[in-house]
Structures are given as C-alpha cells and as structure tokens.
Amino acid sequence: MPSSKNNLTNKHVLICRTDAVGDMVLAMPVCGLIKEYFPSCKISVLGRTYTRDIAQASRHIDGFVNFDDWQGKSVEEINTLLATEKIDVAIHLKDLSTVAWQLKRAGIKKRIGTTNRLYHWFTCNTLVPLSRKNSGLHEAQLNVKLLRGLNIKRDLSWNEVSDYYGLSRFQPLNPTFEALLSPDKFNLIIHPKSHKNSKEWSLDNYSKLVHRIDQNRFKVFISGSQKEHEELLPWVQQHEGLITDISGKLPLSQFITFISQADGLIACSTGPVHIAAAAGIFTLGLYTDIKTKDAGRWGPVGKKAESLTAVNADMETITVDDILNKINAWQKP
Template identity: 45%
Template sequence: MNILVTRIDAIGDVVLALPICGYIKQSFPGARVSILARKYTKAVVDASDSIDNFIDYEAVFAMSPNEQIAFIKQFKFDAILHLVTHPDLNKLAKDAGIPIRIGTISRPYHWLKCNRLVWLRRKQSDDHEALLHFRLLRPLGIKKAPEKIWQYYQLNHFAELPDEFSALLNTDKFKIILHPKSNGNALEWDLKRFSELIALLDPDVFRIFITGSEKEKIELESWVEGLPSHVVDLMGKLPLNQLISFIRKTDGLVAGSTGPMHLAAATGINTLGLFPKNRPKHAGRWGPVGPKVGYIQTKTEDLDSISAWDVFRKIKQWKKIRDTKSVLH
C-alpha cells in the first residue's frame, strides 16, 4: 500500500503526525508512507523512520495545475489521508486520481472531493490531536489507536552537532532548555516568569539553554542581554536538524505549546508543557506525548497563574529521578 499523508502546518503538527505514519507501516507490512508538508519541517521527517518520502508542499503548489497533477500521479498513491487540509489539496488529490481519499465530514469541501468521510470535529473533541489522526484510518480497517503511540515517532536519524555545540553538553550538570516563544502559534509564559525560574536554578547544578528562532532572538534581544552570564543563548544558532540533535542530548525542556516541546517529547527527554484551560488550546488536545512528559494547565485562559516555583518543582523531580538512576547504575 502506498499512502500520502498531508500536514501542511507547523513543526509540532508534523511531529504529531509521525505516530500515525509509523503505525500504518506496522499495520500494512511493506507499506510506503509519504508526507506532503512545508519545507521548513523536512528535518523532522528526515529524522524519522515512520515516513519514507517527503513532498514539499510549497514546491508542488508553485507548479501549474497540470504539472501538479502529473507530479502526484507519478507516485501512484493508493490513498491519501487529509490530516489537515485545504480545498486546493482536495482538488489535486481527486484530479490526480488517488483512489481512496479520506477526509473529515466536517469540511464541506471534502464532500465532493473525498470518497471516504470520517465523522470528526476537532474543536469539540477531548482527544489529543495525535489520537484524532487515527480516526482517519477507519476506512482502511484500523479501528483504534495503539497504546503508547509515542513508540511510533521512530526518531532514529540525527544530524551531527558542530564541536562548539557538542562542547556545551559536556557536563554532569542537569542540562535544561527553556524555550520562551511560540512563533505566535500559542500562548506564551511571561518572560518575567522565565527570569524568575532562571533565578531558582542553581548554576552549580543546572546548565541552562535558551532556544528560539532568529526572528524571536531579535524580539527578545533586550531580555536575553539581561540574563545571567551562565545562561547559554542558542536562539537562531541551530538549524532544525541540529536543534533536534541538541534537544535529545539534554535532560529536559520547558515550553508552551510549541514545536520544540513536541520534539523534546518525541526524543524521549523530560518535557514540561505550559497550557491554558480553554479549548482547543488545552493540554488534553496539544500536550506533549512521550515517555517522560508532563504539563501544567491553568484554571484560566492565560498562563499568568503558573508561577516559577510551580515549574521549578517539576524540574527538581526530574533531577531527583536522574540522580537516583545514576546511583543505581
């Protein structure tokens, strides 16, 4: 079986698409899975064994309509799963003659372009985004998601880190990443709270890294300049493939609902997400999924009520567990 999955949004969304792709490959031995996604998310796909082929969404839709059809036809897909969709994608899938076209019944433009419709209203669901994906497998005979879906991320391919960044990890200190921004995709914990948390983290015990994009670095320039000298500023310094490698070699990450939060969960490190209570932004829908994850969810529609001490207590628990395991080994 040759299947195309679409997820044309952000890094975290593509991370959460990996489990369904990995499960398809397990459920249909010999199956080939491709993903149509944005170019800047390609490093996520390259790191995973759950997906065989990456198709650049922007490159496809830079083609003429006839070129798009010819391009998609060459792959001879048996089915397409619209995990997230757009009317143009639906039209292309039908025009390219993909036999099984699966979408949600809640999108009117699916009614004419998809021939397998699944009842699903994301905003009204209590299920996690990664679990909601699995409902789209019902037309293929898969009725429920597996347990421990994080086992299907299958992140096994990591870029080599330049020496200057590898050297930063050469320490017995508890290595923690703080990722304050979200590229405007989620609510953000106040920078004052991050500063308060940094003040609680003993520099003799913790090595602290700040991550973010180059654009976010410019936004936070004055805040970063005011941080203590022992805090390592990595904002804008690591391309995504190297950021993934760096994250997996640290001990924990704290962030709002962002791509790096989901990457941290997928690599298996301690991950703490900060969330509001309101739908559809709550942790039940977008929380980290992995073997060492947790979250703090407010009772309000913002993150202001989460204190630095709330987060510090979680980090201390992580360190205690790590230190206990070190003694046992």
C-alpha cells in the same frame, strides 16, 4: 486486521499535514501505526519546507512531498509532479481544500477525509466521521481515527502514542554545539516564545525562574528561531552568565539532535515541546486552559512529558514554584 481491499503491502501512502513542526510530530503515530500493519508500504508526508527535517527524523516516514513546490504551478504541472510519486492512498490530516481538490484531480485512487468537511464529500471517496472541535481526545489520537478509512480500527491510549513517533533518525551534532552540552549538569532547554501562535509565559517570569534555578545542578540553554533571537537578545544579555543562548544558531535538523541529547525542555504549546516529548527527554509544557488549545488536546505526549495548566486563560497563574517543583524532581540519566 484491515480487509484485503485495504491491503497496503508495497503501496504508497501520502499523509497530508501542511502546517507546523509540532503538527508534523503529532502526525508521526499515524505513520507508525500504518507501518505496524504494513511494514513494506511506503509512507510519504505532504508538508512545508520548514517541516522537512522533522519529518525525515522519523523512521516511519520514507518520503517528503513539498507543498511549497506547488506554489505558482498549474493543476496540470502539479499533477505531473504527483504522478512521479505513484501515490495509491492519501489521508487528509490537515483540512485544506486546495490540497483535497488537487489530489482528486491527480487521480489518486483512495482519498480519505472526514464527514465534517463539506468539500471532502466532493474530493474524497472514503469518509470517516470525526469532529475534532468537540472531542476530548488529543490531536495525535484524533489523527489516528482517520485510519478507519483503511479499516484500521486501532485506537491509541495516551501512553501508547509515544511508542509510534519513531523519532530516531538524528543527524550527527556539530561538534561546536555538542561541546556546549555539559557531561555533568542537567542540560535544560528553555524555549520561551512561540511566534505568538500560543499563549506564552512572560519573559519576566522566565527571568525569575532562571535566577532561582540551581546553577550547580542545571546548565540552562535559551532556544528560539532567528526571528525570536532578535526579540530575545536584550533579555538574553540581561542574564549573561546564567544562560547559554542558542537561539537562531542551529538549523532545525541540528536543533532536533540537540534536543535529543539534552536532558529536559520547558516550552509553551510550540514545536520544540513536541520534539522533546517524542525524543523521550524530560518535557514540561506550559498551557492555557482554553478548550481546543489546552494540554488535553495539544500537550506534549511522551514517557517523560508533563504539563502545567493556567487558570482562566491567565498564564501568570503558573508560578515559578510550580515549575521548580517539577524540574527539581528531574534527574540526569
């Protein structure tokens, strides 16, 4: 149990994670674990505009501080914004020197960083020994290590991580989108792109997969962002009648709910694969074997989540049969 000097009862904790949607999902267990020890504390996250909806979907997160609101403002103006939040503790899950310096200048009393970032020695007053690059742990498990700065020395096993997402605040699904979900078939979402942020399985392979999926058992949805919708459109048109295209049609808040009400999802290392795992539906991640980018570090973690791993960084070594063997074993709840 944390010592009295680390008592967060009625305190305000800021979790800093200013990158992507999937990263925000993997920060949720930190929030859930803090809440387990200090249910009355307030937890906010510092994130980007596009991660607000996923942050607000976790019951462990009470507030959102928008990093994008800092853009174009002076240090003093940002300090004024932060002063209204009355933050007691800041934990740097994302390494960003500008954030670290700003929170120091704002006078936040306790600032937790890692010994492996030189600027944290100057901007933080509590340092945790942590090397992400050389660790064999998952990103969610590494995030939890930062809680040692609060004397919370609890580690989460792979199987325990999913107990701490708290992904349960789903917005009501628009009836138009709800009507797309089949009450009888297994609703399978395929999210083929990643904005080139990770190794992707080719569209040619997805085409072969779609043609071999049992249409009597599965209803297949293709998802993606608005930008990806434009990229996918010719491919989607080639598969009319086999798939339902929802790419670019749902705002993130609705897409989160849609995923939670579907039955399964296939994707590479990108945000939706983590949303699906956290929502508790069947999830299959397609991953490279490159260290620091593999499933061991970035794979989906959930009660119904699993991954397939390429050989020698060649995503083509994941076969259609590999995927069919996985999804054909999935059963609609």
